[in-house]
Amino acid sequence: RKEVEQDPGPFNVPEGATVAFNCTYSNSASQSFFWYRQDCRKEPKLLMSVYSSGNEDGRFTAQLNRASQYISLLIRDSKLSDSATYLCVVNRAGTALIFGKGTTLSVSS
Amino acid sequence: DTAVSQTPKYLVTQMGNDKSIKCEQNLGHDTMYWYKQDSKKFLKIMFSYNNKELIINETVPNRFSPKSPDKAHLNLHINSLELGDSAVYFCASSQGPRTVSYEQYFGPGTRLTVT
Numbered sequence: 001r002k003e004v005e006q007d008p009g010p011f012n013v014p015e016g017a018t019v020a021f022n023c024t025y026s027n028s029a030s031q032s033f034f035w036y037r038q039d040c041r042k043e044p045k046l047l048m049s050v051y052s053s054g055n056e057d058g059r060f061t062a063q064l065n066r067a068s069q070y071i072s073l074l075i076r077d078s079k080l081s082d083s084a085t086y087l088c089v090v091n092r093a094g095t096a097l098i099f100g101k102g103t104t105l106s107v108s109s
Numbered sequence: 110d111t112a113v114s115q116t117p118k119y120l121v122t123q124m125g126n127d128k129s130i131k132c133e134q135n136l137g138h139d140t141m142y143w144y145k146q147d148s149k150k151f152l153k154i155m156f157s158y159n160n161k162e163l164i165i166n167e168t169v170p171n172r173f174s175p176k177s178p179d180k181a182h183l184n185l186h187i188n189s190l191e192l193g194d195s196a197v198y199f200c201a202s203s204q205g206p207r208t209v210s211y212e213q214y215f216g217p218g219t220r221l222t223v224t
Binding site for chain 1: 150152217
Protein backbone atom coordinates (compact mmCIF):
# COMPACT_ATOMS: atom_id res chain seq x y z
CA ARG A 1 0.00 0.00 0.00
CA LYS A 2 1.35 3.43 -0.93
CA GLU A 3 2.11 5.73 1.98
CA VAL A 4 -0.11 8.50 0.60
CA GLU A 5 -3.01 7.77 -1.73
CA GLN A 6 -5.21 10.15 -3.66
CA ASP A 7 -7.88 9.86 -6.31
CA PRO A 8 -6.00 11.04 -9.44
CA GLY A 9 -9.11 12.45 -11.10
CA PRO A 10 -9.32 14.39 -13.30
CA PHE A 11 -12.06 16.42 -11.72
CA ASN A 12 -13.74 18.57 -14.37
CA VAL A 13 -16.00 21.21 -12.84
CA PRO A 14 -17.63 24.46 -13.96
CA GLU A 15 -16.70 27.80 -12.48
CA GLY A 16 -18.44 28.38 -9.17
CA ALA A 17 -18.64 24.70 -8.27
CA THR A 18 -17.57 23.22 -4.96
CA VAL A 19 -15.14 20.35 -5.22
CA ALA A 20 -13.62 18.06 -2.59
CA PHE A 21 -10.44 16.02 -2.73
CA ASN A 22 -9.64 13.15 -0.43
CA CYS A 23 -6.40 11.59 0.66
CA THR A 24 -5.45 8.69 2.94
CA TYR A 25 -2.11 7.95 4.54
CA SER A 26 -0.84 4.66 5.87
CA ASN A 27 1.70 5.60 8.53
CA SER A 28 0.11 6.51 11.85
CA ALA A 29 3.43 8.12 12.91
CA SER A 30 2.85 10.92 10.39
CA GLN A 31 2.88 14.23 12.19
CA SER A 32 2.43 17.01 9.66
CA PHE A 33 0.09 17.31 6.75
CA PHE A 34 -0.08 19.67 3.82
CA TRP A 35 -1.72 20.39 0.52
CA TYR A 36 0.61 21.53 -2.22
CA ARG A 37 -0.44 22.82 -5.61
CA GLN A 38 1.44 22.14 -8.83
CA ASP A 39 0.65 23.94 -12.06
CA CYS A 40 1.51 22.30 -15.36
CA ARG A 41 5.29 22.18 -15.89
CA LYS A 42 5.92 24.17 -12.71
CA GLU A 43 7.24 23.41 -9.26
CA PRO A 44 4.99 22.42 -6.33
CA LYS A 45 4.02 25.24 -3.99
CA LEU A 46 2.50 25.07 -0.54
CA LEU A 47 -1.23 25.73 -0.61
CA MET A 48 -1.93 25.19 3.07
CA SER A 49 -0.98 23.18 6.10
CA VAL A 50 -3.62 20.90 7.60
CA TYR A 51 -4.34 21.02 11.31
CA SER A 52 -6.25 18.58 13.48
CA SER A 53 -8.90 21.16 14.23
CA GLY A 54 -9.41 21.87 10.54
CA ASN A 55 -8.45 25.15 8.96
CA GLU A 56 -9.71 27.52 6.33
CA ASP A 57 -7.98 29.95 3.99
CA GLY A 58 -10.46 31.92 1.93
CA ARG A 59 -12.25 29.50 -0.39
CA PHE A 60 -10.11 26.56 0.76
CA THR A 61 -10.87 24.34 3.74
CA ALA A 62 -8.65 21.49 4.91
CA GLN A 63 -9.65 18.76 7.34
CA LEU A 64 -7.68 16.03 9.07
CA ASN A 65 -9.05 12.89 10.68
CA ARG A 66 -6.18 11.17 12.50
CA ALA A 67 -8.29 8.20 13.59
CA SER A 68 -9.19 7.40 9.98
CA GLN A 69 -5.85 8.65 8.62
CA TYR A 70 -7.74 10.79 6.17
CA ILE A 71 -7.16 14.31 4.85
CA SER A 72 -9.48 16.40 2.73
CA LEU A 73 -9.43 19.65 0.80
CA LEU A 74 -12.60 21.54 -0.10
CA ILE A 75 -12.58 24.29 -2.70
CA ARG A 76 -15.63 26.53 -2.83
CA ASP A 77 -16.64 28.82 -5.69
CA SER A 78 -14.04 27.34 -8.07
CA LYS A 79 -12.16 29.76 -10.32
CA LEU A 80 -10.48 29.08 -13.65
CA SER A 81 -7.19 29.81 -11.91
CA ASP A 82 -7.76 26.89 -9.53
CA SER A 83 -7.01 24.47 -12.38
CA ALA A 84 -3.92 22.56 -11.26
CA THR A 85 -2.80 19.34 -9.63
CA TYR A 86 -3.32 19.18 -5.87
CA LEU A 87 -0.80 17.12 -3.95
CA CYS A 88 -1.53 15.60 -0.56
CA VAL A 89 1.66 15.54 1.51
CA VAL A 90 2.59 14.01 4.86
CA ASN A 91 5.73 14.24 6.93
CA ARG A 92 7.21 12.21 9.76
CA ALA A 93 9.74 13.74 12.12
CA GLY A 94 13.23 13.79 10.65
CA THR A 95 12.13 12.72 7.20
CA ALA A 96 11.36 14.40 3.95
CA LEU A 97 7.89 15.06 2.64
CA ILE A 98 5.99 12.10 1.22
CA PHE A 99 3.86 13.16 -1.73
CA GLY A 100 0.72 11.60 -3.09
CA LYS A 101 0.43 11.32 -6.86
CA GLY A 102 -1.88 14.29 -6.97
CA THR A 103 -5.45 15.03 -8.02
CA THR A 104 -5.95 16.99 -11.21
CA LEU A 105 -8.59 19.72 -11.23
CA SER A 106 -9.83 21.40 -14.37
CA VAL A 107 -12.24 24.33 -13.96
CA SER A 108 -14.06 25.45 -17.09
CA SER A 109 -16.15 28.53 -17.90
CA ASP B 110 14.88 37.54 -6.30
CA THR B 111 14.83 33.81 -6.97
CA ALA B 112 14.60 31.85 -3.73
CA VAL B 113 15.66 28.42 -5.05
CA SER B 114 17.36 28.30 -8.42
CA GLN B 115 18.50 25.38 -10.53
CA THR B 116 20.71 25.11 -13.58
CA PRO B 117 20.26 24.04 -16.22
CA LYS B 118 16.52 24.23 -16.76
CA TYR B 119 16.66 21.75 -19.64
CA LEU B 120 19.24 19.06 -20.22
CA VAL B 121 19.26 16.72 -23.21
CA THR B 122 22.03 14.16 -23.32
CA GLN B 123 22.88 10.70 -24.57
CA MET B 124 22.94 7.45 -22.66
CA GLY B 125 26.22 6.77 -20.93
CA ASN B 126 27.13 10.43 -20.41
CA ASP B 127 27.84 12.03 -17.03
CA LYS B 128 26.01 15.25 -16.13
CA SER B 129 25.53 17.59 -13.18
CA ILE B 130 22.63 19.73 -12.00
CA LYS B 131 23.24 22.65 -9.68
CA CYS B 132 20.97 24.12 -7.03
CA GLU B 133 21.31 27.26 -4.93
CA GLN B 134 19.02 28.79 -2.32
CA ASN B 135 19.22 32.30 -0.91
CA LEU B 136 16.69 31.79 1.88
CA GLY B 137 19.23 31.01 4.59
CA HIS B 138 17.72 27.54 5.01
CA ASP B 139 19.66 24.71 6.65
CA THR B 140 18.19 21.82 4.70
CA MET B 141 18.12 21.05 1.00
CA TYR B 142 16.58 18.21 -0.97
CA TRP B 143 16.55 16.54 -4.36
CA TYR B 144 13.29 15.11 -5.68
CA LYS B 145 12.60 13.23 -8.89
CA GLN B 146 9.28 13.57 -10.73
CA ASP B 147 8.83 10.85 -13.32
CA SER B 148 6.63 10.74 -16.41
CA LYS B 149 3.67 9.66 -14.27
CA LYS B 150 4.11 12.89 -12.27
CA PHE B 151 4.99 11.01 -9.07
CA LEU B 152 7.28 13.20 -6.94
CA LYS B 153 9.75 11.21 -4.85
CA ILE B 154 12.51 12.21 -2.44
CA MET B 155 16.05 11.19 -3.42
CA PHE B 156 18.39 12.94 -0.98
CA SER B 157 18.41 15.49 1.80
CA TYR B 158 21.27 17.47 3.30
CA ASN B 159 21.24 19.44 6.54
CA ASN B 160 24.14 21.85 6.96
CA LYS B 161 26.20 19.94 4.39
CA GLU B 162 25.52 16.60 6.09
CA LEU B 163 23.61 13.85 4.26
CA ILE B 164 20.54 12.96 6.33
CA ILE B 165 18.27 11.19 3.86
CA ASN B 166 19.40 8.80 1.17
CA GLU B 167 16.50 6.94 -0.37
CA THR B 168 16.95 3.87 -2.53
CA VAL B 169 18.68 5.59 -5.40
CA PRO B 170 21.26 4.00 -7.74
CA ASN B 171 24.78 4.92 -6.71
CA ARG B 172 25.22 6.51 -10.14
CA PHE B 173 23.57 9.49 -8.45
CA SER B 174 25.87 11.40 -6.13
CA PRO B 175 24.81 14.56 -4.32
CA LYS B 176 27.35 17.10 -3.12
CA SER B 177 26.82 20.03 -0.80
CA PRO B 178 29.80 22.41 -0.76
CA ASP B 179 27.97 24.70 1.67
CA LYS B 180 24.47 24.91 3.09
CA ALA B 181 23.27 27.17 0.28
CA HIS B 182 24.22 24.76 -2.49
CA LEU B 183 23.31 21.19 -3.32
CA ASN B 184 24.45 19.68 -6.58
CA LEU B 185 23.52 16.37 -8.16
CA HIS B 186 25.94 14.45 -10.32
CA ILE B 187 24.71 11.55 -12.42
CA ASN B 188 27.09 9.03 -13.96
CA SER B 189 26.40 6.73 -16.90
CA LEU B 190 22.98 8.17 -17.67
CA GLU B 191 20.22 5.73 -18.59
CA LEU B 192 16.95 6.20 -20.45
CA GLY B 193 15.05 5.69 -17.19
CA ASP B 194 16.76 8.72 -15.67
CA SER B 195 14.64 10.97 -17.88
CA ALA B 196 12.50 13.00 -15.49
CA VAL B 197 12.16 16.41 -13.90
CA TYR B 198 14.52 16.88 -10.96
CA PHE B 199 13.44 19.38 -8.33
CA CYS B 200 15.64 20.91 -5.70
CA ALA B 201 13.97 22.19 -2.53
CA SER B 202 14.96 23.79 0.73
CA SER B 203 13.45 24.24 4.18
CA GLN B 204 14.38 25.86 7.44
CA GLY B 205 15.18 22.58 9.17
CA PRO B 206 14.48 18.86 8.97
CA ARG B 207 13.64 18.19 12.59
CA THR B 208 10.77 20.58 12.91
CA VAL B 209 8.20 18.89 10.81
CA SER B 210 6.00 21.82 10.04
CA TYR B 211 8.45 23.82 7.95
CA GLU B 212 7.36 24.62 4.43
CA GLN B 213 9.58 23.39 1.62
CA TYR B 214 10.39 25.78 -1.21
CA PHE B 215 11.00 24.19 -4.60
CA GLY B 216 13.19 25.29 -7.46
CA PRO B 217 11.78 25.49 -10.99
CA GLY B 218 13.01 22.01 -11.90
CA THR B 219 15.52 20.59 -14.36
CA ARG B 220 13.95 18.64 -17.20
CA LEU B 221 16.41 15.86 -18.08
CA THR B 222 15.96 13.91 -21.29
CA VAL B 223 18.25 10.98 -21.99
CA THR B 224 18.28 9.77 -25.59
